[in-house]
Amino acid sequence: MRLRKLVLSAGLAVTLVASAIPALGANLAPQGSIGKTTYDSSTGEAEPVAVTPGWVTDKGASWDGTVEKTDDTDTTKVAKTTYTYTVVEGTPSSMDLLVREGIDKTYTYGERALVNKLNVTSQTVYNLDKYKVSDTLVDKETSDGNGETSSTLVFKDKDTQDTFIKNIGGEGATAGVLTIESTTNGYTVTGTITSKETEATEATLPDGYGYVIATTKGDNNDFKAYTYDDGSALLNEVALEEGKIGDDAAVYAKLTTLGVTYVIGGKTSSVANGLLFDTDSTADQAAGKVTFDEGYTATIAKGDALDKTKFEGLSEDAKSAGAFSIAVTLTSTGANRTETESALTFKIARPIDVAEGVTWYILAAHTDGTFEIIPATEAGGYITFSTSKFSTFELVYTAAAAAEDPTEEQQQEEQQPGEQQPDDSQDPATPEINKGRSDKSPTVVKSGDNSMMPIVVVSLLLALCAGSVAVYKEKKTL
Structure with a gap:
């Protein structure tokens, strides 16, 4: 018992x-999602738009600073108002940006602008088309000419006409020729009345428009823009767009906030077919010298593209990021060397226009007629490789291979002899641990997991x- x-x-x-x-596998589903950035063709044509420093629309097209709004709710009195915007520029802050926390100090900053406020002038033109008026305003004017008598409909007097113009266009309005006609229902007036021009100050930008600060690219290919002001000490990075000023390529920032200083900085960064190297210079260079403790001096220069068919085993999907040559001499004597006793290590600044997650290789066409594929590693913004032979090289890359789910046949081939695969169907309570997973090995609970x-x-x-x-x-x- x-x-x-x-x-x-x-x-x-x-x-x-x-x-x-709890049932295993309940928390194995991936959390979150990966976003994608796509190019919206509606924002502009493939070619850069023309940009004039000054006003632009939200699509990047040049703008003359005027907006027209039409009110045609009364078809006999259509009002068309023209607003003209002009900026009141202030004095940009002269603060030394390189002492500010959060700013990228590798850029050289130059172009600055500050807009304090906007002056807006507006004027309305009223187009009258058979606009009905009271018969108390109208009189007949009779005239004799060439022996004939004729009559014309007019306003009763000047005060009556001036009052009519003021009631339509406001104080100070003027009129062109106003023609009065008689109809079965009374009298109508046709003509134009123009209001007096008014001025106002705005503290915000008009909806759908921006004011541009631009700089030509010159030798630079990488840019940043910030807003900041001395009062709040706030520093914010702003988006940049590309366009053209005349025939010159340019970048520009579109002002969206008034009363703060906008600044654009530029630098030359490593790009595909425009590689920069870590040399003896303080900044990365497209060409230059590298001095080694081993007693060698290497000179890097731009090279010609290599024949990819010469490299056995090179993936057909390999893409070039630029060719270069390396010539090595003895530092002490200047004597040329095509080969060194030990490998020398070189660093290429990672091209900013190549996607992340690629695999890098160096192609080498040696002077002895041999061809070599040298592995390269990426770390800290540089691509590093080593070689003891020197001639012409080319940096290439391949996209990372996407993981694939193993097929049933592959799983059977990978099963060890004598190993029996678990049959989840024997126990309906057995959780589907590996359903939808891309890895081949079953999920296990680690012995070190004490939760x-x-x-x-x-x-x-x-x-x-x-x-x-x-x-x-x-x-x-x-």
Whole structure:
């Protein structure tokens, strides 16, 4: 009897432990998502738009600073208002940006602009087309000419006409020729009345437009722009767009906030077919010298593209990022060397226009007629490789291979002899741990994972206590 109750206690312990452990695989689904950036063709044509420093639309096209709005709710009195915007520029901050935290100090900053406010002038033209007027305003004017008598409809007097013009166009409005006609329903007026030009000050930019600060690219290919002001000490990076000023390629920042200084900085960065190298100079260079402790001096220069068919095993998908040559001399004597006793290491600044996650290689066409594919590594913004032979090289890269789900046939081939695959169908409670996973090995619970240990211990203790109580009660009944 005592043994039977101990067995029941053990069964209870197992049941409690099993119920306390959540189904494996419940948290294996990937969380979050990967976003994609796509080019929106509606924002402009493939070629850069022409940019004049000054006003632009939100699509990047040049703008003359005027906006026209038409009110045609009354077709007999159509009002067309023209707003003309002009900027009131202030004096940009002269603060030394390189002492500011958060600014990229590798750029050279020059172009600055600050817009304090906007002056807006507006004027409305009213086009009257058979606009109905009261008969109390109209009179007939009779004239004799060449022996004939004619009559013309006019305003009763000048004060009546001036009042009519003021009521339509406001104080100070003027009118062109106003023609009065008689209809079966009364009288109408046709002509134009122009309001007086008014001025106002705006503190915000008109919707859909921006004011541009631009700089030509020159020798630079990498740019940044910031806004900042001395009062708040805030520094914010702003987006840049590309365009043309005349025939020159340019970049520009579109002002969206008034009263702060905008600044554009530029530099030359490493790009495909425009590589920069870590040389003896303080900044990366497209060509230059590298001095080695081993007693060699290497001279790097732009080279000609290599014949990719000469490199056995090179992927057909390999893309070039630029060719270069390396000539080596003895630092002490200047004697040329096509080969060194030990390999020398070189660093190429990573091209900023090549996507992340690629695999880098160096192609080498040696002077002895041999061709070599040299592996390269990427770290800290540089691509590093080593070689002891010197001639012409080319940096190439291949995209990272996408992981594929193994087929059933591949899984069977990879199964070890004598190893029996688990059959989840035998136990309907068995969780589908590997469903939808790309890895081949089954998911296991690591022995070092103690997240379930407290629950297991408590469950075992409860079960043992239940068994002890049962034994104690049996003793009392004996």
